[in-house]
C-alpha cells in the first residue's frame with residue numbers, strides 16, 4: 001500500500017513515540033513561592049471555621065471517552081457489577097475561587113475559544129486529535145467567557161495535573177498567567193509524551209514557567225498538604241497515582257467545604273464504589289492509596305461536597 005506523504009508523517013511521529021520517551025512538557029519548572037507546608041490535622045481543624053471563598057463550578061465542555069481509562073474495570077466490584085468498556089459520557093470542569101483578599105483563582109482551566117466549532121486555530125497536533133478524539137469535545141462555555149466575569153481578573157491557575165483535558169483553557173488567559181502544578185508532572189518521561197509533548201507545550205505557552213507545589217512527606221501523615229494562602233481557606237492535597245503530581249484541592253467556601261478530587265477519581269461510580277481509576281493512570285497502587293485517603297476524609301467530614309474529575313454526584 002502506498003501512503004500519502006501526510007500519512008507517512010503521522011506514522012513517523014507514531015514511530016518516534018514508540019522508540020523514545022519524552023517529558024510531559026519542555027516548559028521550565030520553579031518551586032512555588034505560594035503556599036506553606038501544613039498537616040492533615042490543620043486541614044481538618046480548618047473545616048470547623050466558616051468558609052470565606054466564593055466557589056463556583058462551571059461546566060466547560062462535554063466529551064466521551066473509554067470507561068476502561070477512567071475506571072479499573074478489573075476491580076472485583078466492577079466485575080461484579082458487570083461493567084464493560086464503553087464510551088462513557090464525561091464533563092470538563094473549571095472551578096473559580098474568589099478569595100476575599102487575594103482575588104480570583106481557577107482550579108483547572110476549562111476550554112479555550114480555540115475549541116469552539118469553526119475555530120481556525122488549534123494547539124493540538126493531528127496525532128493528539130486522532131488519538132484522543134478531541135474533535136468530539138462539545139464546548140458549553142469558554143474560559144474567556146467565565147474569566148471575564150471574575151472580579152480583578154484571574155490571578156493564577158491551580159492544576160490538578162498536566163493532562164491535555166485539564167489545560168485546554170490556558171490559552172484564554174493572559175500571557176504570564178501563574179500556573180501551579182504538582183511535583184513531577186512536568187518531568188514525567190514516557191512514550192505517550194513523545195506524541196503529546198508538542199501539544200502540551202503549545203497549550204501551556206501563556207504560563208511561560210510552571211510553579212511546583214513543595215509538598216513535604218512526613219511520618220505518619222495520611223497525605224502531604226499545603227495551606228495555599230496561609231489562612232486555611234484553600235488547601236492542596238498531594239494525591240499521586242493518576243500522575244505523580246496529581247493534586248486534590250479543598251476549598252473552605254462560603255457554602256461549606258468543597259473537595260476537588262481531580263483525576264484521583266474521574267467518575268461518579270468510582271467514587272460511590274471506591275474503585276480507583278483505570279488505564280489512563282500511571283501508578284495503580286498509588287491511585288488506590290490516594291482514593292482511599294480522599295474517601296476517608298469525606299467519610300470523617302460528611303459536610304464536604306465532593307467534585308470528581310469528570311462527573312458530578314447527583315444530589
Ligand SMILES: [Zn+2]
Pocket residue numbers: 163165166263309310
Ligand atoms: Zn482528566
